[in-house]
Amino acid sequence: xxxxxxxxxxxxxxxxxxxxxxxxxxxxxxxxxxxxxxxxxxxxxxxxxxxxxxxxxxxxxxxxxxxxxxxxxxxxxxxxxxxxxxxxxxxxxxxxxxxxxxxxxxxxxxxxxxxxxxxxxxxxxxxxxxxxxxxxxxxxxxxxxxxxxxxxxxxxxxxxxxxxxxxxxxxxxxxxxxxxxxxxxxxxxxxxxxxxxxxxxxxxxxxxxxxxxxxxxxxxxxxxxxxxxxxxxxxxxxxxxxxxxxxxxxxxxxxxxxxxxxxxxxxxxxxxxxxxxxxxxxxxxxxxxxxxxxxxxxxxxxxxxxxxxxxxxxxxxxxxxxxxxxxxxxxxxxxxxxxxxxxxxxxxxxxxxxxxxxxxxxxxxxxxxxxxxxxxxxxxxxxxxxxxxxxxxxxxxxxxxxxxxxxxxxxxxxxxxxxxxxxxxxxxxxxxxxxxxxxxxxxxxxxxxxxxxxxxxxxxxxxxxxxxxxxxxxxxxxxxxxxxxxxxxxxxxxxxxxxxxxxxxxxxxxxxxxxxxxxxxxxxxx
Amino acid sequence: xxxxxxxxxxxxxxxxxxxxxxxxxxxxxxxxxxxxxxxxxxxxxxxxxxxxxxxxxxxxxxxxxxxxxxxxxxxxxxxxxxxxxxxxxxxxxxxxxxxxxxxxxxxxxxxxxxxxxxxxxxxxxxxxxxxxxxxxxxxxxxxxxxxxxxxxxxxxxxxxxxxxxxxxxxxxxxxxxxxxxxxxxxxxxxxxxxxxxxxxxxxxxxxxxxxxxxxxxxxxxxxxxxxxxxxxxxxxxxxxxxxxxxxxxxxxxxxxxxxxxxxxxxxxxxxxxxxxxxxxxxxxxxxxxxxxxxxxxxxxxxxxxxxxxxxxxxxxxxxxxxxxxxxxxxxxxxxxxxxxxxxxxxxxxxxxxxxxxxxxxxxxxxxxxxxxxxxxxxxxxxxxxxxxxxxxxxxxxxxx
Numbered sequence: 001x002x003x004x005x006x007x008x009x010x011x012x013x014x015x016x017x018x019x020x021x022x023x024x025x026x027x028x029x030x031x032x033x034x035x036x037x038x039x040x041x042x043x044x045x046x047x048x049x050x051x052x053x054x055x056x057x058x059x060x061x062x063x064x065x066x067x068x069x070x071x072x073x074x075x076x077x078x079x080x081x082x083x084x085x086x087x088x089x090x091x092x093x094x095x096x097x098x099x100x101x102x103x104x105x106x107x108x109x110x111x112x113x114x115x116x117x118x119x120x121x122x123x124x125x126x127x128x129x130x131x132x133x134x135x136x137x138x139x140x141x142x143x144x145x146x147x148x149x150x151x152x153x154x155x156x157x158x159x160x161x162x163x164x165x166x167x168x169x170x171x172x173x174x175x176x177x178x179x180x181x182x183x184x185x186x187x188x189x190x191x192x193x194x195x196x197x198x199x200x201x202x203x204x205x206x207x208x209x210x211x212x213x214x215x216x217x218x219x220x221x222x223x224x225x226x227x228x229x230x231x232x233x234x235x236x237x238x239x240x241x242x243x244x245x246x247x248x249x250x251x252x253x254x255x256x257x258x259x260x261x262x263x264x265x266x267x268x269x270x271x272x273x274x275x276x277x278x279x280x281x282x283x284x285x286x287x288x289x290x291x292x293x294x295x296x297x298x299x300x301x302x303x304x305x306x307x308x309x310x311x312x313x314x315x316x317x318x319x320x321x322x323x324x325x326x327x328x329x330x331x332x333x334x335x336x337x338x339x340x341x342x343x344x345x346x347x348x349x350x351x352x353x354x355x356x357x358x359x360x361x362x363x364x365x366x367x368x369x370x371x372x373x374x375x376x377x378x379x380x381x382x383x384x385x386x387x388x389x390x391x392x393x394x395x396x397x398x399x400x401x402x403x404x405x406x407x408x409x410x411x412x413x414x415x416x417x418x419x420x421x422x423x424x425x426x427x428x429x430x431x432x433x434x435x436x437x438x439x440x441x442x443x444x445x446x447x448x449x450x451x452x453x454x455x456x457x458x459x460x461x462x463x464x465x466x467x468x469x470x471x472x473x474x475x476x477x478x479x480x481x482x483x484x485x486x487x488x489x490x491x492x493x494x495x496x497x498x499x500x501x502x503x504x505x506x507x508x509x510x511x512x513x514x515x516x517x518x519x520x521x522x523x524x525x526x
Numbered sequence: 527x528x529x530x531x532x533x534x535x536x537x538x539x540x541x542x543x544x545x546x547x548x549x550x551x552x553x554x555x556x557x558x559x560x561x562x563x564x565x566x567x568x569x570x571x572x573x574x575x576x577x578x579x580x581x582x583x584x585x586x587x588x589x590x591x592x593x594x595x596x597x598x599x600x601x602x603x604x605x606x607x608x609x610x611x612x613x614x615x616x617x618x619x620x621x622x623x624x625x626x627x628x629x630x631x632x633x634x635x636x637x638x639x640x641x642x643x644x645x646x647x648x649x650x651x652x653x654x655x656x657x658x659x660x661x662x663x664x665x666x667x668x669x670x671x672x673x674x675x676x677x678x679x680x681x682x683x684x685x686x687x688x689x690x691x692x693x694x695x696x697x698x699x700x701x702x703x704x705x706x707x708x709x710x711x712x713x714x715x716x717x718x719x720x721x722x723x724x725x726x727x728x729x730x731x732x733x734x735x736x737x738x739x740x741x742x743x744x745x746x747x748x749x750x751x752x753x754x755x756x757x758x759x760x761x762x763x764x765x766x767x768x769x770x771x772x773x774x775x776x777x778x779x780x781x782x783x784x785x786x787x788x789x790x791x792x793x794x795x796x797x798x799x800x801x802x803x804x805x806x807x808x809x810x811x812x813x814x815x816x817x818x819x820x821x822x823x824x825x826x827x828x829x830x831x832x833x834x835x836x837x838x839x840x841x842x843x844x845x846x847x848x849x850x851x852x853x854x855x856x857x858x859x860x861x862x863x864x865x866x867x868x869x870x871x872x873x874x875x876x877x878x879x880x881x882x883x884x885x886x887x888x889x890x891x892x893x894x895x896x897x898x899x900x901x902x903x904x905x906x907x908x909x910x911x912x913x914x915x916x917x918x919x920x921x922x923x924x925x926x
Binding site: 274277310311312313315316317318319320491493 | 606610631632633664665667668669808812813817
């Protein structure tokens with residue numbers, strides 16, 4: 001007798017990105033029958049890798065980890081499923097045209113080379129304060145945000161406790177927190193730091209991935225969010241897994257497989273089945289129907305609501321809120337296959353195992369941001385560069401290199417259109433790179449470029465935003481993606497959401513998947 | 527757009543707009559009681575409030591409804607759109623009929639009430655108190671519809687009273703003879719007449735292009751000469767509508783876009799409109815919230831009709847239980863000349879009005895020659911309407 005494929009599940013999860021996979025494992029371990037649907041042919045979502053040239057494997061988009069919490073690693077037993085981290089902390093370099101580079105070693109510059117001793121002193125003081133402030137925010141990352149449906153005594157207590165802990169650190173820290181929390185990063189840096197290169201890289205890191213410049217109010221929040229990430233108790237660090245980002249996703253998927261989740265690839269959810277005002281399953285473009293009373297969508301909130309449910313079935317006030325989301329991306333990616341290991345003046349070969357940032361000053365970063373307000377590209381773009389095969393040699397042939405470059409301030413909508421601008425943007429970045437590493441242009445064997453519009457098309461993320469929608473203070477915690485569904489529940493009974501568009505937000509994180517799964521388990525048990 | 531803005535920049539300095547019937551009412555007006563209705567100059571009293579009331583109940587009254595906000599909604603998805611917008615089932619509404627309806631926000635609170643005229647399933651007119659174009663446009667996302675505000679394009683006249691059918695027939699609109707309540711008919715290419723009104727009496731509403739207003743008015747005025755026709759203002763109409771138990775937005779309830787304070791916005795269940803909520807519809811805006819409030823007993827108010835001892839109208843009075851506990855407020859009150867009673871519409875805080883219906887008292891203050899008389903009058907919950915007239919529903923209608 002032929003086996004009839006099972007079509008009814010306890011929970012269906014839309015999208016096998018890392019958050020979808022994290023949720024799948026958590027739910028499956030709680031004894032639920034889980035179906036994971038993925039539109040592409042492999043897991044990973046926006047964190048997939050690809051071969052850009054024969055023998056050159058690299059992460060298509062994000063190339064480092066800075067938010068993977070130990071809680072998520074533990075929930076998914078990632079270390080038992082193939083995740084291995086060797087050279088744990090990746091240093092950062094703020095590169096200088098005159099080769100007086102600044103090196104941030106340790107946990108985000110616990111030890112900085114290339115600045116004077118006064119700056120060093122001020123930086124360590126500032127860094128300590130910022131880490132401390134980030135720690136306050138970190139407490140809320142693995143919690144479901146408080147909203148109109150989710151107000152518990154314990155939830156409130158958490159706030160009170162955070163406030164109390166802050167106060168107990170003394171009056172100064174308490175006052176400084178409230179003074180600084182909405183400040184722009186430029187003002188904070190100018191109070192303390194003289195070095196342009198140090199201020200430049202910190203400004204860049206505060207605003208990477210969002211549409212703010214260092215002089216925009218609240219831009220410090222981006223830095224605090226970055227510092228709220230940790231690995232193995234080390235705060236604000238970037239790490240790279242053995243085998244590359246692909247191996248990280250493989251470990252997620254191995255965990256999914258071993259927990260008994262059914263995963264189907266090349267199944268693109270077209271719309272939801274709604275029965276008596278409640279969700280009752282999904283229909284795929286491939287023509288399949290899967291039944292479930294609970295659906296967890298890990299794709300972008302815009303896609304989930306405006307396309308998969310559709311505005312006809314959503315309350316008008318809710319549509320208004322969703323349409324006000326800023327979900328147009330600002331970041332492009334350039335991946336290069338190089339036939340040799342590039343030479344950077346002022347850096348030895350070992351130092352190429354770093355995160356290299358081109359952001360020479362606050363002013364430079366601010367001027368980079370300005371054109372994006374008018375749908376234009378910067379003339380001398382800031383970027384972050386890593387050579388993934390320097391962390392793991394297996395990713396490219398011996399003696400060769402992959403350059404993975406994140407380019408900031410490249411808006412989704414361009415006045416001149418992307419078709420006319422993509423060549424110029426790449427050339428501008430490469431020319432700048434050439435000035436640091438003469439000959440690098442000639443060594444390019446192949447390149448892969450993704451603008452926000454390309455990201456939208458390749459990854460099915462409306463707007464092509466790396467975080468699904470802007471991760472700014474007005475869209476964090478209870479307000480992410482909007483107040484009504486910040487507890488991962490939606491106005492459509494039985495439909496839940498997770499992913500970068502929900503709390504806590506972007507980065508390879510996994511917390512939103514785990515939080516949403518917990519919410520579902522709680523609701524089922526009630 | 528630019529020009530419009532320029533023109534309207536000083537609109538707060540300009541006098542109120544005049545309706546197409548302004549000149550006619552102005553000619554009849556002896557007292558000068560005008561009020562602002564949606565930016566238009568409208569009559570409160572034309573000559574004498576009582577005579578005007580008795581025109582509604584005994585002969586025929588003409589009331590200018592041109593300031594009603596009117597939307598024309600057309601296109602292939604119109605019915606689906608209106609089914610999302612409103613709480614009643616538009617699919618079940620027959621062509622050429624009118625239905626009284628309500629629409630709600632996401633929280634299930636009432637945005638406004640109005641009358642929905644169905645020509646066919648791709649063409650409707652919605653008349654209401656307030657302007658809602660932004661809400662309608664945002665609600666129409668995904669539907670193929672066109673929404674046009676036609677308030678200043680279409681004039682309206684309400685003719686109410688026992689001789690109203692006779693006046694219309696006299697005026698040459700014989701086809702209204704067959705109209706049942708809530709039905710409508712085009713008596714000419716341009717003139718639409720519906721058997722509707724705000725009085726609980728026999729009556730009709732006439733919608734016409736502005737340019738025909740003089741001709742239609744003259745026609746009716748002449749046809750009604752021997753049938754007691756009279757131009758009336760809102761005050762008389764208000765008495766008739768209270769007698770019928772009809773509510774007015776922002777008078778008997780606060781619409782959710784106007785409500786500033788917590789608890790002021792109300793769900794249909796809290797303003798006596800439970801009968802209208804069609805829970806068998808797959809979906810409508812606010813359905814989930816209304817359902818949840820019902821399941822969790824979250825509704826806090828109930829709308830009731832009251833008969834009050836004595837003859838003093840109890841406008842705005844506080845309602846007490848056992849003469850000491852405040853339990854509600856009167857939103858509209860009058861002495862009913864037809865029922866010969868002091869009557870009122872009121873909102874009570876639950877469980878009063880539902881589980882506890884007796885021992886209700888109304889505190890009335892009456893000013894008599896610079897001295898206040900305070901009285902505690904007993905109030906009784908009754909079923910509206912206070913005045914029920916068989917001629918309202920009789921078809922064919924009374925001719926005399």
